[in-house]
Amino acid sequence: MIEDQPSHTAIHVAATRAAHLRFDPPPHLLEDSMAEAFLGDEYAGLIDTLDNNAHWVLRENRLFVPLRARWVEDEVARACEAGVRCFVILGAGLDSYAFRRPAALHDLEIIEVDHPATQRFKRARLDAIGRKIPDGVRLVECDFERARVSDTLFAAGFDAGTPAFVSWMGVIYYLERETARGALAELAELLGPTSGVALDFLRPYEDLSPRYAELTRLSGQYLKRAGEPHVNFLRDEDLEADILEAGFGEAEVVARRTLIDRYVRALHSEVPLSERFGLAIARK
Numbered sequence: 001m002i003e004d005q006p007s008h009t010a011i012h013v014a015a016t017r018a019a020h021l022r023f024d025p026p027p028h029l030l031e032d033s034m035a036e037a038f039l040g041d042e043y044a045g046l047i048d049t050l051d052n053n054a055h056w057v058l059r060e061n062r063l064f065v066p067l068r069a070r071w072v073e074d075e076v077a078r079a080c081e082a083g084v085r086c087f088v089i090l091g092a093g094l095d096s097y098a099f100r101r102p103a104a105l106h107d108l109e110i111i112e113v114d115h116p117a118t119q120r121f122k123r124a125r126l127d128a129i130g131r132k133i134p135d136g137v138r139l140v141e142c143d144f145e146r147a148r149v150s151d152t153l154f155a156a157g158f159d160a161g162t163p164a165f166v167s168w169m170g171v172i173y174y175l176e177r178e179t180a181r182g183a184l185a186e187l188a189e190l191l192g193p194t195s196g197v198a199l200d201f202l203r204p205y206e207d208l209s210p211r212y213a214e215l216t217r218l219s220g221q222y223l224k225r226a227g228e229p230h231v232n233f234l235r236d237e238d239l240e241a242d243i244l245e246a247g248f249g250e251a252e253v254v255a256r257r258t259l260i261d262r263y264v265r266a267l268h269s270e271v272p273l274s275e276r277f278g279l280a281i282a283r284k
């Protein structure tokens with residue numbers, strides 16, 4: 001993160017969700033109707049750079065980014081059926097779930113946590129588009145590299161006795177592995193039974209198809225300029241080990257085949273589901 005600047009990657013993934021709606025034919029994985037408004041005039045042009053002429057990795061992101069958001073939203077719905085009453089979104093960025101959640105989940109408490117600079121940007125954009133933060137939704141500030149997630153959540157009124165579902169999307173690869181492991185351990189201690197954490201992670205490029213080799217250079221340069229370099233690459237078994245060592249009872253990396261069957265097959269997508277990102281759940 002660049003001091004006092006909102007996360008550039010948060011803006012970029014919001015543009016990616018907007019581009020999914022604009023450039024991909026229906027059916028859509030996710031109708032993030034607020035993404036474009038969040039970006040405003042200043043970042044509107046970014047959406048056009050993600051059209052069908054974009055670099056293949058940006059087109060891959062146009063499939064993966066809405067897919068991971070949709071997957072989380074499906075998992076939240078499932079968790080609520082099992083008794084979860086609080087949804088914590090760590091590194092929420094410009095996530096808009098709190099503004100368009102299903103009516104049946106209107107009483108779900110939502111705590112969005114993000115870096116102070118990103119959180120200020122989100123509040124400013126909400127003011128600019130005249131949207132109020134809904135009742136039961138809190139936006140709180142935390143720099144994961146400097147403060148404990150559990151302290152932040154307690155200060156925000158988090159009740160450890162309430163079963164909670166935590167989403168941690170698009171974040172752990174920007175954190176040192178030790179920081180991510182520490183936060184997982186805090187969450188394992190904090191969360192009660194039936195709670196869980198959904199997260200995505202980045203696999204080492206050398207394990208993947210040869211086309212990913214160029215990303216080490218390409219996205220490395222871009223992300224360094226944005227102040228958000230990828231520093232944490234994990235094999236599936238390493239993430240599962242980190243989750244279990246943190247104190248969770250169960251760790252599941254969702255099989256790529258499952259995601260393809262559940263979400264991608266119906267889309268007639270021209271690009272394959274990314275190999276580099278994985279989705280995982282830690283359960284108490």
Ligand SMILES: C[S@@+](CC[C@H](N)C(=O)[O-])C[C@H]1O[C@@H](n2cnc3c(N)ncnc32)[C@H](O)[C@@H]1O
Nearest residue numbers: 007009010091092093115118143144145169170
């Ligand atoms: C790629 S964005 C993902 C945003 C959101 N989860 C989504 O999928 O749209 C990464 C997010 O992590 C947050 N982040 C990165 N480093 C952070 C840190 N040290 N402390 C708090 N938040 C951080 C950024 O502010 C940003 O919102």
